[in-house]
Structures are given as C-alpha cells and as structure tokens.
Amino acid sequence: MARRLKDCGFTVAAVYDVHAPTAAALATELGATACTTLAQVTASADLIFTVVTDDAAQLKVFAPTGDSLLTGAAGRIFVNCATLTPGVHVEVERRARAAGASSLEGCMASSIPQARNGTLYLMCGGDRAVFDQVRPVLEKLSGDLRYIGPAGTAAQVKALVNMVMNCNTAALAEGLGIGQALGLDLTMLREVFAQTGANSQVLKTDGEDMQNRAHDCYFSGAHAAKDSSIAYQLGLDCGLNLPVAKATKEQFDRMVTLGLGGLDKSGVAELTFKGRHG
C-alpha cells in the first residue's frame, strides 16, 4: 500500500513494522523514515494506515499509555485495515476521538497483489465526513471503494463475507472428499459443480487446490478460523441458531489444532479426503 501511494505521487513520510529490518528496507526504497516508535509515526504524518495481526495488536498500537499512535495525535486521521472484531473498531474510534484524532476502518477483501496495484476491495466504516475527507487517497488504493456505515459495520460485513466463504469452502471440501472416496473423476466433478447450483467463487479459487493438495497460503486456515469465529459470535450475540457456521468454524479450529492452520484455507480438504489427515 505504501508503494502504491508513493507511485501515485503521495509523500510516504514514515513506515513502521514490528520487524524493524522490514521497515528499514521499505523506508530506504520509498525515501521515508523508518520509525522505531509509534509516537514517531504519528509525529511524521497526517494520515496513518495501520495493518495489524489481530484485536490485541490493534488495541496495543492505540494504547492509552506507553508508546502509542495516540501520542500527539490531535488532528491526525487513522485508517485501520486489519480484519478485527467489530467492537474493536468502535473502541479505537472512541480512543482516537478522545485524543482529538479521527479513525476509519478500511476493511480489505483482497490480498497483496491488489494492495500493490491499487485495486483493493475496500469497505469503510466510521464517520461519513472522515470517509469523504480521505476518499481521494482511498480511491488510489482501491478498485472498489464502499462506505458501509458507522465504525464496526465494515468489520461486520467482512466477517460475514469470510464466514460464508469459509462455509462454502468447507462444504466444497466435503463434496470433493466424498467424490474421491467414491472413485469419481474429480476434474469432471469440479466441471459439473461449476455448471450447476454447486458453483461458487471458492470452487474457482480452491477446488483444484483441494484435489491436488496444493495448499500454499493465500488466506490461512487459522485466519479462516478467526473470521468464522468473529461472525459466529456476532450471530450468537443476536440469539441466532447457526449450525452450518458452527460446524465450519469447528472445522477450521480443527485445522489449527492439528497444526494445519498455516495451510491455505483449501487445506480444510485435508480433513475430509479419505486417507489424508481424517
């Protein structure tokens, strides 16, 4: 994303990474400062993008005390791009406002090539006026830019996207697993799926990989487990009965338990094909 913004003529003033050599290399490439504290990032820029691993990391970089992006943050705008529990975005917005800053969630439903090329699928949540203010920058990052609603709602939508995607993935793995156990030609079976009511985006992205056990990671089983868990919990909190989401979440949890969480989500097929990890 920093490379893309630089390409588009923006000044990338500062970069930060928990792995300092990564920040240093990128800073050299972009003519930016490699910051060693979060406060230094905030001091260096007007608009700050964060992409962290999980809820805890997001709350840590916006900590009320200690080294924090909130130090000297008055007037700054933060755009937080990690997939998080929706409530965390609400809390970050609260903390940012208390520091005189603004925050926006910028949920991405795409991956590294789209970030590099400025074609991210970007769903934003937060104050509409803040969104409109940073829109010209976001449009350079995004092929599809969408304002969803107040803080947390983009994360809700993202969690639901990934939950449905994960369910479809786990179901496909079961369908292909049965097909293989029956001795059917899986290439034929995938073709028939693609031409009928069984078709899905994950059939395109994951079907052949399940057949060939090619689980190089684009979106890990561990991430699938996390996102399915977020969505499932949102539904439980609403009092809903969600048996398919639950069964799917438990499959991806099982990938993690079996040490397969680092495989791509297509690796869920390792649990459903006869003679694999069963």
Next chain:
Amino acid sequence: MARRLKDCGFTVAAVYDVHAPTAAALATELGATACTTLAQVTASADLIFTVVTDDAAQLKVFAPTGDSLLTGAAGRIFVNCATLTPGVHVEVERRARAAGASSLEGCMASSIPQARNGTLYLMCGGDRAVFDQVRPVLEKLSGDLRYIGPAGTAAQVKALVNMVMNCNTAALAEGLGIGQALGLDLTMLREVFAQTGANSQVLKTDGEDMQNRAHDCYFSGAHAAKDSSIAYQLGLDCGLNLPVAKATKEQFDRMVTLGLGGLDKSGVAELTFKGRHG
C-alpha cells in the same frame, strides 16, 4: 420432455401419470395414448422415459411382479430421470437386464423450463453402448449432455451437486440472517457477497428471495433434505467425517419437521432470520 420430443419430430406414442387426468390431457395434446397400466406403456414404445418421486416409486414401476414396466420389456430402453439413491439405479439396471431390456440413468440438474426447451443439464450413467444408442434423442432434450460412468455414478454426482448447493444455501441463509439481526442493509450485503469470496450460484438464485421471504417453490426444502441425506449417507458409508453436510442436512430436515418442506430451499432462511420461525 414429451412436448419437446414431439416438437423435435419424434412420435410420442404413450404417456402415463399416477394422476390419470394429467396423462389424458397431455395425450390429447400430443396425439399419444394415455396408458392406464405400466405394461401398456412398455407395449407402446421402444424408448421409455421415467420421472418419479423417489426410490420407492422407481422400484415400484420396475416391480418384478404385478403391473410393471418390465412386462414384455425385451429390447426396450428405459431412461430414468429422477434423483435417486445411486444403488437404486444399479438395481433397476439389474432388473431391466433380467427382462432383456436396457436402462440408463438420466440425472437432470435443471427444472421445468429447461425440460420444455430441450436445454436440460443431463448426466447419464449406465452402459456406454446404451448411452451411445439413445444419444441422438437425449441431445434433443439437453443443452449439456454428459456421460458420467456406470449405473449409479450420475446419481452420485447429482447428489454431491445438490449437497454442496444445499450447504451453500444454508450458509448464505446464516450470513444474511446475521446481517439482518445486526441491522445491515441486506441489499448492500448481497452486493458485497457477489463481489467477493462469498459469491455463489445460490447467492444469485436464492439471496434476494431469502431477504424478501419469497419462497415459491422451484426446488423444495423437502427435496433438499432428501438429496443432502443421500450424499451424506454416501460419505458416511465411505467412513468420512462431514460436519458441514450433516449440519446442512439437519437444517433441511428441520424445515420438513416444522412443516416448511414445501417451501423453496431458500426457505431455510426462515430458520436463521431473527423473528421468523427460529
């Protein structure tokens, strides 16, 4: 299918239906004989298509004794188009051979308009030579004609198609159900699903209907329950662990138990949206 074959210049000699007036009306329309016994059907035609409700009905029309399509069946070819347990197709083939006849399964993954227009998605199982013999007729019925393998294999593929489709449907219902409970705009949510990894054929066919509670029946919840059960049992017989297929099958079973089995499969959303049948 009879209308289509007539349109294509074939002689439709005889029609039969358990509801006699239906057969009589169609016979008048097509200049065919409305048969009142199964034996009369076999006596009237060289090539006989059957479309029945379930396994029991299929075995009944091919009963070894009593009124049966097998009476005087030597040299006849039967094409059986119902979605059945794969083993039933194997048994029907055995009985047909014993009577000096041939049989083919012609599994359809489409509905009434495709039957009328000759654009069925038709997957055939049985003896390859029999398939080649009736191919010219089948091609007039079908937009996509595919030979799958020996008797029962087309039914296996069909069951897997519908199982995966049903899982995707139940998962979509849960995703939209959570979205509604969270107060998200479901039209927006469906658009996002369509543009991301959550996309699927059932999103196109059932998503809006779930939102609008428009469950006019194209493919019933009861049929979904039946097909999911067939596929799930195939997998269990192979010793597989299939939690998503199981949870899905149980959802469609629940539709039936609640008296909702006559709704379209999109009606599974009635079980997952807050304030519906929950």
